[in-house]
Amino acid sequence: MSAQQHYETHLAKFYSWSSGDFETQQESFKKFLVDNDITAKGSVLDLGAGHGVQCGVLTKMGFKVTAVDFNMELLKELKENCTGNETIEVVHGDIRSAVKDSKQKFDLIICWGDTLTHLDDKHDIEEFLKGCAGCLAPGGKLLLSFRNYTENMLQGPNRFIPVRQSDNKIHTCFVDYVTETTVEITDLFHERPDGSSSWQQSASSYKKVRISPAEVSQILTDLGLTILASDVVNRSQTFVAVSK
Numbered sequence: 001m002s003a004q005q006h007y008e009t010h011l012a013k014f015y016s017w018s019s020g021d022f023e024t025q026q027e028s029f030k031k032f033l034v035d036n037d038i039t040a041k042g043s044v045l046d047l048g049a050g051h052g053v054q055c056g057v058l059t060k061m062g063f064k065v066t067a068v069d070f071n072m073e074l075l076k077e078l079k080e081n082c083t084g085n086e087t088i089e090v091v092h093g094d095i096r097s098a099v100k101d102s103k104q105k106f107d108l109i110i111c112w113g114d115t116l117t118h119l120d121d122k123h124d125i126e127e128f129l130k131g132c133a134g135c136l137a138p139g140g141k142l143l144l145s146f147r148n149y150t151e152n153m154l155q156g157p158n159r160f161i162p163v164r165q166s167d168n169k170i171h172t173c174f175v176d177y178v179t180e181t182t183v184e185i186t187d188l189f190h191e192r193p194d195g196s197s198s199w200q201q202s203a204s205s206y207k208k209v210r211i212s213p214a215e216v217s218q219i220l221t222d223l224g225l226t227i228l229a230s231d232v233v234n235r236s237q238t239f240v241a242v243s244k
Helices: 005-008 014-018 022-035 054-061 072-081 096-100 123-136 215-220
Strands: 043-045 064-071 088-092 106-111 136-146 160-165 169-177 184-192 200-211 226-233 234-241
Touching: 005 200, 014 022, 014 072, 014 160, 014 169, 022 054, 043 054, 054 064, 054 072, 064 072, 064 096, 072 088, 088 234, 096 123, 123 136, 123 200, 123 215, 200 234, 215 226, 215 234
Parallel strands: 043 064, 043 106, 064 088, 106 136
Antiparallel strands: 136 234, 160 169, 169 184, 184 200, 226 234
16 A cells, blocks of 8 residues: 555544644754754745644744645645645645656755655655755755664564554554565554444554665765755654755
8 A cells, every 4th residue: 555545544534643742743843943053034845744743833934835745634734733824835746746846946845754755665765855956946955854664673562663542542553574675564543432432443554665864865965965964853864955
């Protein structure tokens, strides 16, 4: 199953809840921007914008944002979370097409969360990053974050990862290392309707790309970008790169 199908049939229904407190996520993202001296106003392309965590922060900082995501439900939530903000252009579409077809140059391009590993394979990631580099204005910055599935492989019961739970909801993630370049993620969701003592279960699996920080670093360098920062933040590998 593709990432888009997985979200449309399963994950989007509880993605926002599973992600945790919206304001806490925004505070974390804003701290990252400030810590990396990303405060200048300008145009932003938010690729895999989800329910609007990045958009909300960026627009409050004075940026004009184009938000792209393949899931309509998440984009609907984005609009609700950013109500009254007319500096956001919302685009329903594929992030690869967004950079391939864009005629605009952006001061900042963001691919946050684990969106990068949703692509088909390493070649697909390389072509996508090539498209991102081509959409950057001179001196523009590219922000990436993704999970590194190439190290610290989980074994046995450790492959079951508790994501979030409440009195009536439980989200557990299961990781299966399929090949050297692919990992399969299963999102297992349990929900107990109000007033009921019975739990309902739903599950869906999809593939992600296993790509190392060193490989991404090399791609960015080969594209002529200068890496300003590389760090692990909230268990995700992050990069800040700038165009010439």
